[in-house]
Amino acid sequence: MSSDARRFRARKFRENLFSLGLSGGVFVLLFATWEFVARAHLVDPMFSSSPSQVLLTGWELINNGTLLKHVLASGKVFLTGFGLAVILGIPIGVALGWFKWFNRAFSPLVSAFYTMPRIALMPLFIIWFGLGMGSKVALILLSAIFPLIVNMQVAMQNIDADYKRVGIAYGANQWQLFSTVALPSSIPFLLTGLRLAMGRGLLGVVAAEVFGGAEGLGYMIQYAGATFQIDVVFVGVVVIATIGVIMDRSLAYASRRVDSWKITET
Amino acid sequence: MNNGLALERPDPVWEADELAVHWPRAAGERRVDSAAETTPLTVLAAVPSAPLLEVRDLVITYENQNTGELTEAVSHVSLNIQAGEFVTIVGLSGCGKSSFLNAVAGLVKPASGTMKVAGKRIDGPGPDRSVVFQKATLLPWRTVMDNIIYGLELRGVPKPIARERAESCIDLVRLRGFEHFHPHALSGGMQQRVNLARALVTEPQLLLLDEPFAALDAITRETMQNELLSIWNVTRKTVLMVTHQIDEAVLLSDRVIVFSDRPARIGTEFKINLPRPRTQEARYSPAFDYLAKEVFGVIHSSASKREEPEYVI
Ligand SMILES: Nc1ncnc2c1ncn2[C@@H]1O[C@H](COP(=O)(O)OP(=O)(O)O)[C@@H](O)[C@H]1O
Ligand SMILES: [Mg+2]
Numbered sequence: 001m002s003s004d005a006r007r008f009r010a011r012k013f014r015e016n017l018f019s020l021g022l023s024g025g026v027f028v029l030l031f032a033t034w035e036f037v038a039r040a041h042l043v044d045p046m047f048s049s050s051p052s053q054v055l056l057t058g059w060e061l062i063n064n065g066t067l068l069k070h071v072l073a074s075g076k077v078f079l080t081g082f083g084l085a086v087i088l089g090i091p092i093g094v095a096l097g098w099f100k101w102f103n104r105a106f107s108p109l110v111s112a113f114y115t116m117p118r119i120a121l122m123p124l125f126i127i128w129f130g131l132g133m134g135s136k137v138a139l140i141l142l143s144a145i146f147p148l149i150v151n152m153q154v155a156m157q158n159i160d161a162d163y164k165r166v167g168i169a170y171g172a173n174q175w176q177l178f179s180t181v182a183l184p185s186s187i188p189f190l191l192t193g194l195r196l197a198m199g200r201g202l203l204g205v206v207a208a209e210v211f212g213g214a215e216g217l218g219y220m221i222q223y224a225g226a227t228f229q230i231d232v233v234f235v236g237v238v239v240i241a242t243i244g245v246i247m248d249r250s251l252a253y254a255s256r257r258v259d260s261w262k263i264t265e266t
Numbered sequence: 267m268n269n270g271l272a273l274e275r276p277d278p279v280w281e282a283d284e285l286a287v288h289w290p291r292a293a294g295e296r297r298v299d300s301a302a303e304t305t306p307l308t309v310l311a312a313v314p315s316a317p318l319l320e321v322r323d324l325v326i327t328y329e330n331q332n333t334g335e336l337t338e339a340v341s342h343v344s345l346n347i348q349a350g351e352f353v354t355i356v357g358l359s360g361c362g363k364s365s366f367l368n369a370v371a372g373l374v375k376p377a378s379g380t381m382k383v384a385g386k387r388i389d390g391p392g393p394d395r396s397v398v399f400q401k402a403t404l405l406p407w408r409t410v411m412d413n414i415i416y417g418l419e420l421r422g423v424p425k426p427i428a429r430e431r432a433e434s435c436i437d438l439v440r441l442r443g444f445e446h447f448h449p450h451a452l453s454g455g456m457q458q459r460v461n462l463a464r465a466l467v468t469e470p471q472l473l474l475l476d477e478p479f480a481a482l483d484a485i486t487r488e489t490m491q492n493e494l495l496s497i498w499n500v501t502r503k504t505v506l507m508v509t510h511q512i513d514e515a516v517l518l519s520d521r522v523i524v525f526s527d528r529p530a531r532i533g534t535e536f537k538i539n540l541p542r543p544r545t546q547e548a549r550y551s552p553a554f555d556y557l558a559k560e561v562f563g564v565i566h567s568s569a570s571k572r573e574e575p576e577y578v579i
Contacts, residue, residue, distance in 0.1 A: 160403075162399070162401060162403040163403060163405060165373065165399075165403070166399070166403050166405075166416075167420070168373060168391060169371055169372075169373060169391050169396075169397045169399075170391070170396070170416060170417035170420050170421075170464075170468070171391050171392065171393060171417070171420050171421060172420045176420055180405070180416070180419075180420070181405070184405070184407045185407070187407075
């Protein structure tokens with residue numbers, strides 16, 4: 001490696017370290033202030049809890065298995081609802097974008113559902129599917145499916161006509177056009193759809209569990225709030241936020257990897 | 267025997283004989299050409315067979331998407347191309363050249379008229395024809411190699427076999443060493459080589475070129491013209507090209523056909539008798555000058571009928 005490259009790397013490293021320190025500093029400052037106002041009784045710790053208390057409670061919830069139980073319960077509901085959304089949403093979106101008549105027939109219906117606030121349907125779902133898995137999965141499915149449908153539809157409608165023409169010129173049939181042109185060029189849209197769907201799905205899980213049921217992170221937060229266990233509420237919030245960030249980052253990473261065909265690959 | 271053809275047609279600049287060794291023999295093409303291997307310079311005259319491309323009375327109309335009004339883009343064009351011939355259509359931009367070529371490619375449905383390749387009616391795209399578009403339009407998620415074999419893949423040739431068949435083409439268009447690159451990493455000229463290789467590897471009977479070098483800078487364009495000359499020398503493909511560059515048409519072709527302004531009709535036809543094999547050197551001969559001026563004159567007279575003649579040589 002040349003000395004120029006080494007110096008460049010060193011500079012980049014220092015810059016990254018600095019921005020990491022900067023954002024970390026903001027967090028530390030925030031938590032320190034929180035801790036201070038709680039300990040100095042500037043606010044009532046009963047209502048505010050404190051970072052140290054949240055940590056302690058978190059540790060306890062991990063050790064006695066409560067947290068794991070709720071995470072698993074939420075995870076099961078989320079994965080079922082999100083999985084169904086993926087399985088159903090992608091083909092529906094593809095069909096809407098690929099077949100003109102399908103689009104004309106069903107687009108207005110999709111738009112109508114898309115703009116409706118999903119949580120408003122929760123009472124209905126509870127009546128139809130009960131307080132258990134069913135109603136929650138239904139809400140998550142309905143929350144997560146539309147970003148997937150819409151993104152796949154847009155992906156199909158935005159296929160470069162020149163690519164299609166090349167395929168047709170070389171004798172591609174409909175299926176080959178779909179698999180060699182439409183599908184690969186829709187992957188960036190798919191990943192965007194998955195990211196949005198995931199965010200919506202997480203909201204759906206919490207909302208559904210807050211609404212009813214007896215387990216899951218949403219239930220834990222809801223119950224803790226009702227019984228003034230502010231520290232437990234914060235533990236739940238932190239866990240949900242962490243899971244969300246991890247999933248979002250990994251999908252963002254996947255997006256960048258897929259986009260790598262736009263960057264030199266040797 | 268294999269490189270006999272090339273030896274009889276030595277190409278001083280591009281070492282055609284070296285390339286010929288790698289070039290797979292296209293079945294249909296060679297049969298017509300067999301006489302050529304003994305008497306190469308009289309091949310065109312010596313083959314009395316039916317034309318490879320036969321276009322009769324072709325009419326192409328477009329429907330205005332808003333009003334439904336029909337406008338004629340190509341009007342009663344008839345054209346024959348013999349096997350092994352390099353024919354170029356020139357004309358003002360917008361006169362209907364691409365429409366004609368796309369109809370031959372099977373991408374545009376004509377309003378009336380008949381088109382036949384080797385006696386077979388054209389009814390959509392087919393393995394007997396391959397198109398090189400002006401825009402390279404390589405699939406960005408595929409490597410150079412996988413772009414080249416795209417046509418073969420669509421025809422159900424298994425990938426390993428397709429890759430093997432592409433090897434000779436990669437040498438022919440000088441892409442050796444770039445097989446694993448993605449298109450975005452290539453220059454415009456390189457992308458156009460891939461575009462050309464993608465068409466050649468399918469071993470079409472008729473190669474269709476729609477302004478293949480129009481988007482390239484002048485130097486790259488000359489290089490690509492050289493390459494095309496040497497490739498044609500080796501393969502003796504039947505080529506129908508469309509361009510608005512008169513010098514390019516004269517340099518590459520056996521025959522130059524001038525289309526009238528929209529709707530396109532056959533205007534004047536020029537036989538280009540410059541000796542083959544040709545190189546860029548051909549440009550400096552008086553015959554080249556004379557032909558280019560003649561073609562220019564014909565096009566210019568159709569341009570002067572336009573409100574805003576946009577033709578530049
Ligand atoms: N798909 C299309 N729909 C409507 N009009 C078209 C279409 N393609 C070409 N045209 C029209 O037909 C005429 C000839 O176009 P084209 O064949 O592309 O000309 P050239 O290739 O000689 O520049 C132009 O006036 C153009 O606007
Ligand atoms: Mg054109």
